[in-house]
Amino acid sequence: MQQSQRFPAQPQHTPGFPQGPYTGGPRPSYPGGPQIGGPLVGGGGQMGGGRMGLVQPGGGAGIPPQPMTALPPGHSYPGIHPQGMSSPMHPGLDRKRPAPDPRSAAQQLKAKKKKRVADKILPQRVRDLVPESQAYMDLLSFERKLDSTIMRKRLDIQEALKRPMKQKRKLRVFISNTFYPDGEESVSSWELRVEGRLMEDSGKPHDPTKAKRKFSSFFKSLVIELDKDLYGPDNHLVEWHRTQTTQETDGFQVKRPGDQNVRCTLLLMLDYQPMQFKLDMRLARLLGIHTQTRPVIINALWQYIKTHRLQDAHEREYINCDKYLEQILECKRMKFSEIPSRLHPLLMPPDPIVINHVIMVEGPDAKKTACYDIDVEVDDTLKQQMNTFLLSTQSQQEIQALDNKIHETVETINQLKTNRDFFLGFAKDPQEFINNWLISQTRDLKTMTDVAGNPEEERHAEFYFQPWSQEAVCRYFYGKVQQRRIELEQVLNIRNN
Numbered sequence: 094m095q096q097s098q099r100f101p102a103q104p105q106h107t108p109g110f111p112q113g114p115y116t117g118g119p120r121p122s123y124p125g126g127p128q129i130g131g132p133l134v135g136g137g138g139q140m141g142g143g144r145m146g147l148v149q150p151g152g153g154a155g156i157p158p159q160p161m162t163a164l165p166p167g168h169s170y171p172g173i174h175p176q177g178m179s180s181p182m183h184p185g186l187d188r189k190r191p192a193p194d195p196r197s198a199a200q201q202l203k204a205k206k207k208k209r210v211a212d213k214i215l216p217q218r219v220r221d222l223v224p225e226s227q228a229y230m231d232l233l234s235f236e237r238k239l240d241s242t243i244m245r246k247r248l249d250i251q252e253a254l255k256r257p258m259k260q261k262r263k264l265r266v267f268i269s270n271t272f273y274p275d276g277e278e279s280v281s282s283w284e285l286r287v288e289g290r291l292m293e294d295s296g297k298p299h300d301p302t303k304a305k306r307k308f309s310s311f312f313k314s315l316v317i318e319l320d321k322d323l324y325g326p327d328n329h330l331v332e333w334h335r336t337q338t339t340q341e342t343d344g345f346q347v348k349r350p351g352d353q354n355v356r357c358t359l360l361l362m363l364d365y366q367p368m369q370f371k372l373d374m375r376l377a378r379l380l381g382i383h384t385q386t387r388p389v390i391i392n393a394l395w396q397y398i399k400t401h402r403l404q405d406a407h408e409r410e411y412i413n414c415d416k417y418l419e420q421i422l423e424c425k426r427m428k429f430s431e432i433p434s435r436l437h438p439l440l441m442p443p444d445p446i447v448i449n450h451v452i453m454v455e456g457p458d459a460k461k462t463a464c465y466d467i468d469v470e471v472d473d474t475l476k477q478q479m480n481t482f483l484l485s486t487q488s489q490q491e492i493q494a495l496d497n498k499i500h501e502t503v504e505t506i507n508q509l510k511t512n513r514d515f516f517l518g519f520a521k522d523p524q525e526f527i528n529n530w531l532i533s534q535t536r537d538l539k540t541m542t543d544v545a546g547n548p549e550e551e552r553h554a555e556f557y558f559q560p561w562s563q564e565a566v567c568r569y570f571y572g573k574v575q576q577r578r579i580e581l582e583q584v585l586n587i588r589n590n
Contacts, residue, residue: 212500212503212504213496213499213500214230214233214503215230216507218510219506247483250482250483254476254483257366258472258473258476259470259471259472259473260474261469262291262292262294263291263466263468264289264291264311264466264469265289265291265292265464266287266288266289266448266464266465266466267287267288267289267463268285268286268448268462268463268464268465269285269288269461269462269463271284271286272352272453281350281351282349282350283349283351283452284348285317285348285349285452286344286345286347287317287344287345287346287359288308288344289308289344290308291306292466307342308341308343308344309335309339309341309343309344309345310341311363312362312363312364313334313335313364314360314362314445315332315361315362316330316333316360316445317330317331317345317358317359318357318358318359318360319331319355320356323353323355324349331347335364351454354451354453354455355451355452355454356449356450356451356452357449357451357452358447358448358450359447359448359449359450361446362443362445363446363469365386365470366470367386368386368387369385370385370386370387370390371383371443371444372439372440372441375420375421376421379397379417379421380393380397381393387433387436390440391432394432394436401415405426410429410430411427411429412426412427412428413425421439422435
């Protein structure tokens with residue numbers, strides 16, 4: 094818009110309109126029509142034209158967002174029809190845009206979330222102005238590599254947790270007996286105690302807060318076999334077997350009458366988790382393992398098949414047994430799917446741990462103690478640490494809080510860059526900058542008010558003397574009459590047939 098532009102004169106005087114040039118002051122209001130003209134908000138000074146009091150963010154020419162100025166009551170922007178007025182039959186006045194798609198808001202929100210990573214990147218123009226910002230971009234690159242590494246490690250940990258993680262520890266078993274000689278009211282007797290504890294690693298300090306595992310939790314069953322000659326065939330066995338309702342204990346105690354040394358045998362059956370099996374003697378020699386879990390046994394057999402090339406070259410699902418497998422599995426050829434069923438009769442329960450002990454009753458109040466170490470498998474403490482690492486959310490919350498601060502800082506930098514461009518453009522050429530600003534304001538005004546027309550053209554009086562204006566007035570009054578008629582019918586409860 095050039096500053097030298099002048100408004101054309103009115104082509105003729107219209108009855109009901111004031112005659113003569115406009116000399117300033119408040120403009121008169123016309124009944125039934127919109128208010129045309131008014132002060133230009135934010136432009137500095139009085140200029141003829143519609144109200145220009147709002148700027149849409151990002152409206153062009155590097156203009157920072159400005160607040161929108163509200164219109165006085167009863168005023169409207171040029172080209173907007175009052176309520177109840179029908180649109181005239183002219184393409185220039187049918188300016189309402191179609192209603193926005195409600196899904197667009199959700200799509201915009203989704204797209205905004207996807208851009209959260211990109212929002213942390215500084216624009217190239219800011220990096221050109223501040224060379225030191227390259228250090229920040231290097232940190233972003235390092236952060237992406239670190240996130241990739243952490244994600245890969247998390248996947249590795251999840252895969253590792255699917256496999257049993259065991260470590261071998263020493264379970265120290267204490268077998269002690271105490272002899273009680275006869276008295277006035279009691280006969281001679283002895284008491285046998287079987288206790289134990291898990292030995293701590295020598296390189297790790299003792300943690301008093303850590304819960305200790307009960308001694309009985311390491312075993313599936315315990316049998317004490319006493320001398321059958323002394324206690325008879327019906328009273329020489331003491332048995333304990335685990336059940337679903339078994340309460341764990343720190344030891345076992347057996348008390349019997351007697352004043353002679355007693356030979357006894359302790360049979361301890363370990364509770365393997367996962368379950369282990371003892372292999373047939375021939376298969377154990379062939380595979381080189383004695384007692385192991387079912388997956389380990391099948392994997393060892395598969396390694397033997399691969400090493401000796403027993404897989405059929407044409408039908409890959411078949412195995413051609415050599416002379417050793419043929420003797421053990423009793424077949425010359427079998428499918429891979431038959432391996433578990435062929436192995437089942439060759440897998441037996443593991444052997445119990447056998448301890449021979451002599452209960453000594455020599456001397457008054459004699460107490461003898463024997464000590465044995467047993468290798469047991471317990472859950473690796475690293476597994477608990479891995480679970481804690483995967484379930485921990487504190488670090489994620491801290492990272493999210495720092496990311497939010499970074500996004501806010503980058504957004505502030507972009508806003509300051511916009512303000513800088515705004516004031517720099519105004520300082521270089523104020524006249525051209527103001528003209529571009531006004532053009533941008535006009536375009537933003539049309540966008541925010543859903544008006545698709547030419548407000549500049551509507552400012553002139555000849556716009557309303559075109560051939561369509563008389564028909565538009567008739568339609569306007571017809572719409573008012575119809576609206577009033579509907580209101581009266583609603584009041585009088587009369588249906589229009």
